[in-house]
Amino acid sequence: MSKTYLALDTSATASAAVVRDDDVIAHRCTSSQRNHSEVLAGFITEALTEATIDPSTAEGLDGIFVGVGPGPFTGLRAGIITAQTLAHTWQLPVYGVLSLDGLAHRVAADAFRVGAEEFVVATDARRKEVYWAHYDNIGGQPQRLHGPFVNAAPDVTELPVFGAGAGLYPQELFGIAGFTDAVPDASDIAAYGTIALRRGRGLQPVEPQYLRGHDAKIPKQLRS
Amino acid sequence: MKHPTVLGIETSCDETGIGIVAGTNLLAHQVASSMDEHVAFGGVIPEIAARAHVTEFLPVLEAALEEANITLDDIDAIAVTAGPGLAGALMVGVSGAKALALATGKPLYGINHLIAHIGVGYLDASGADLTRVNQLGALLVSGGHSEMLKINSLTSDVELLGGTIDDAAGEAYDKVARLIGAGYPGGPVIDKMASQGDGRAFKFPRGLSAPKNMGTRDAPGKDRYNWSFSGLKTAVSRAVEQFKIRDMEIPANDIAASFQEAVADVITKKAVLAATEHDIDHILLGGGVAANSRLRNLLTERTQAAGIGLTIPPINLCTDNGAMVAALGAQLVADGIVPSDLGFSADPTQQVSIISV
Numbered sequence: 001m002s003k004t005y006l007a008l009d010t011s012a013t014a015s016a017a018v019v020r021d022d023d024v025i026a027h028r029c030t031s032s033q034r035n036h037s038e039v040l041a042g043f044i045t046e047a048l049t050e051a052t053i054d055p056s057t058a059e060g061l062d063g064i065f066v067g068v069g070p071g072p073f074t075g076l077r078a079g080i081i082t083a084q085t086l087a088h089t090w091q092l093p094v095y096g097v098l099s100l101d102g103l104a105h106r107v108a109a110d111a112f113r114v115g116a117e118e119f120v121v122a123t124d125a126r127r128k129e130v131y132w133a134h135y136d137n138i139g140g141q142p143q144r145l146h147g148p149f150v151n152a153a154p155d156v157t158e159l160p161v162f163g164a165g166a167g168l169y170p171q172e173l174f175g176i177a178g179f180t181d182a183v184p185d186a187s188d189i190a191a192y193g194t195i196a197l198r199r200g201r202g203l204q205p206v207e208p209q210y211l212r213g214h215d216a217k218i219p220k221q222l223r224s
Numbered sequence: 225m226k227h228p229t230v231l232g233i234e235t236s237c238d239e240t241g242i243g244i245v246a247g248t249n250l251l252a253h254q255v256a257s258s259m260d261e262h263v264a265f266g267g268v269i270p271e272i273a274a275r276a277h278v279t280e281f282l283p284v285l286e287a288a289l290e291e292a293n294i295t296l297d298d299i300d301a302i303a304v305t306a307g308p309g310l311a312g313a314l315m316v317g318v319s320g321a322k323a324l325a326l327a328t329g330k331p332l333y334g335i336n337h338l339i340a341h342i343g344v345g346y347l348d349a350s351g352a353d354l355t356r357v358n359q360l361g362a363l364l365v366s367g368g369h370s371e372m373l374k375i376n377s378l379t380s381d382v383e384l385l386g387g388t389i390d391d392a393a394g395e396a397y398d399k400v401a402r403l404i405g406a407g408y409p410g411g412p413v414i415d416k417m418a419s420q421g422d423g424r425a426f427k428f429p430r431g432l433s434a435p436k437n438m439g440t441r442d443a444p445g446k447d448r449y450n451w452s453f454s455g456l457k458t459a460v461s462r463a464v465e466q467f468k469i470r471d472m473e474i475p476a477n478d479i480a481a482s483f484q485e486a487v488a489d490v491i492t493k494k495a496v497l498a499a500t501e502h503d504i505d506h507i508l509l510g511g512g513v514a515a516n517s518r519l520r521n522l523l524t525e526r527t528q529a530a531g532i533g534l535t536i537p538p539i540n541l542c543t544d545n546g547a548m549v550a551a552l553g554a555q556l557v558a559d560g561i562v563p564s565d566l567g568f569s570a571d572p573t574q575q576v577s578i579i580s581v
Binding site: 042 | 281
């Protein structure tokens with residue numbers, strides 16, 4: 001029985017994909033990291049229309065996958081609130097995928113080819129830090145061992161690194177050529193999500209993985 | 225469409241508000257506030273507010289639909305605050321509203337938060353009868369805003385007569401409350417303390433009231449209808465210091481009363497002046513500071529003396545809420561205004577001239 005899903009990710013850039021079984025049948029993305037709440041609704045409308053799904057009914061859609069980060073907060077929230085609201089309105093299930101898991105799934109086969117039995121996926125966390133997680137590579141399938149974390153680059157486990165985090169900190173991180181600007185994408189989220197759904201493990205609650213607190217300090221006058 | 229059913233979404237600050245109206249009839253008015261989480265900080269922390277909106281959005285939506293006893297199918301349009309407000313907070317509401325519009329196929333209006341505070345006056349529940357008003361004005365005073373507006377047309381032409389050049393009035397309340405150790409939010413606690421104090425004990429400054437700021441009616445100074453509360457805050461801070469240096473007890477109630485007197489005096493004086501000089505015959509008060517007893521009393525007194533009508537809506541419609549967004553949305557639909565394209569941006573500094581994007 002054929003299954004069709006909508007997938008979104010706004011953990012770095014904004015992207016939307018419609019996948020049927022294991023094929024991406026429509027895809028939209030931007031390279032900007034700062035306009036998620038502007039472009040996302042348009043991307044979804046276009047991708048669904050291209051997949052001949054009417055956005056106002058979503059007939060033919062079986063569910064939604066959304067990247068839950070970690071990622072810069074404002075953009076991340078745009079994707080998650082969008083996925084939750086669509087699912088609620090269409091009365092479809094929505095599943096969270098750790099955005100780093102999505103990217104790990106994309107790069108695992110290449111990691112296996114370069115002989116990396118274990119590897120790290122790292123993305124930009126701003127404030128001179130990276131979001132990262134450490135994966136075991138089982139024949140080209142990623143298995144997350146540790147993380148997600150947010151750290152300065154020197155504190156990341158010393159392993160081959162895939163993802164834009166490596167491109168930002170070439171002195172500290174051992175980036176793999178061809179992957180030093182890679183960021184999570186909706187098609188990765190869908191690919192990882194469909195496998196996780198089949199296996200019955202690996203999905204996340206649909207809530208933002210902030211990893212950092214809100215950083216507000218109690219003013220001096222109010223400290224007791 | 226004369227009496228459209230509109231769902232309104234508000235997330236510009238710390239309230240997640242969703243309301244539903246049918247024309248001028250209020251059907252649902254649901255608000256979840258993250259205020260308790262900001263108390264320890266003595267002010268709204270934007271990231272805390274934004275995080276709370278994500279958690280509250282769907283539960284508040286469900287509660288509003290249930291209160292109105294309708295489904296999304298019954299809605300004619302959706303309206304959402306596009307700005308002004310806190311960027312991270314606005315974007316949660318805007319993204320959620322776009323998803324809702326996309327998934328239902330309903331038109332979406334990205335609207336101006338300040339104009340929505342005026343729009344609420346058009347609801348039957350506001351207690352205002354605006355049909356006999358020739359020229360409507362609005363005074364908005366809250367933790368984020370202090371503005372005097374002239375409404376030529378609610379949906380197409382609103383003019384900013386004056387506003388604060390630094391802190392909002394409510395912000396000044398929060399800061400002064402911190403100075404005198406009163407708690408948060410500053411408005412209610414200072415109002416309560418002021419009732420036990422002497423408003424004439426301290427002579428605090430009325431900002432931008434000097435002749436050079438005011439000018440004359442024919443040659444108005446550029447700040448004739450503007451406010452400034454930073455000097456007032458500094459004056460309060462100095463007064464507090466004087467008592468601390470001498471190791472004397474701070475007369476907190478008198479300071480609260482004198483501060484409140486200064487705020488209410490300068491706000492109402494300039495608002496009534498602006499109204500008189502622009503042929504405004506009715507003022508609608510909006511924003512959270514509308515709950516302040518001294519502001520209400522003094523504004524009532526001074527508008528009456530000037531022969532100007534005044535409407536103060538119920539306080540839960542004055543503070544931020546979704547019903548006001550829906551109320552403005554209904555007027556936009558009724559006036560045939562074109563809906564927003566789904567690609568619009570939240571605009572943290574949206575000008576009052578942009579009523580819908």
